[in-house]
Amino acid sequence: MELTREQVMVIKKTWAIFRDMEPRLVCDVFYGKLFYDNPPLRKLFPAEMDEQYAKLINMLNRVVARLDQLDSMTAELQAMGKRHAAYGVRRELYGPVGIALLWTLQQGLGADWNNETKLAWQTCYAKIATIMQEAAQTP
Numbered sequence: 001m002e003l004t005r006e007q008v009m010v011i012k013k014t015w016a017i018f019r020d021m022e023p024r025l026v027c028d029v030f031y032g033k034l035f036y037d038n039p040p041l042r043k044l045f046p047a048e049m050d051e052q053y054a055k056l057i058n059m060l061n062r063v064v065a066r067l068d069q070l071d072s073m074t075a076e077l078q079a080m081g082k083r084h085a086a087y088g089v090r091r092e093l094y095g096p097v098g099i100a101l102l103w104t105l106q107q108g109l110g111a112d113w114n115n116e117t118k119l120a121w122q123t124c125y126a127k128i129a130t131i132m133q134e135a136a137q138t139p
């Protein structure tokens with residue numbers, strides 16, 4: 001499913017709200033939710049999560065900045081998908097991660113969260129996840 005121009009705007013607008021929040025806090029909420037709901041996933045990640053926090057936020061910053069030209073990031077996302085396979089990330093783990101991400105956005109956005117926002121982020125995550133998953137499947 002393609003992102004509409006309205007969805008691109010919704011994502012950029014809501015991500016701008018997140019960028020004003022303390023990245024540590026956003027990541028604590030995200031990984032807290034992910035590991036609380038899926039305890040076995042904790043062991044895939046390093047004990048010390050600080051660097052992971054920065055990498056995730058940076059990556060999301062870059063994706064959101066280039067949403068209207070995501071094709072320019074395909075090669076990069078494919079390489080990331082292959083690295084994730086090497087970390088032990090299987091296809092079915094993208095679902096739980098997407099749920100934790102959407103939940104985090106919902107908590108942070110409060111009254112700005114609605115069906116439109118949800119659908120926009122869902123579509124965006126699905127696009128990225130599909131590119132990563134497909135790359136992980138090809139040798």
Ligand code: HEM
Nearest residue numbers: 041044045046055056059080083087089093094097128129
């Ligand atoms: C849109 C989806 C995702 C994005 C944007 C993303 C982003 C990142 C980034 C930027 C890194 C840093 C290392 C690298 O670039 O290779 C990373 C590492 C990692 N991610 Fe993801 N990720 C996604 C999905 C997932 C999923 C579904 C899992 C499953 C649990 C996962 C688990 C991990 C693990 C285990 C590491 C390595 C930590 C380490 O050993 O240093 N990621 N991710």
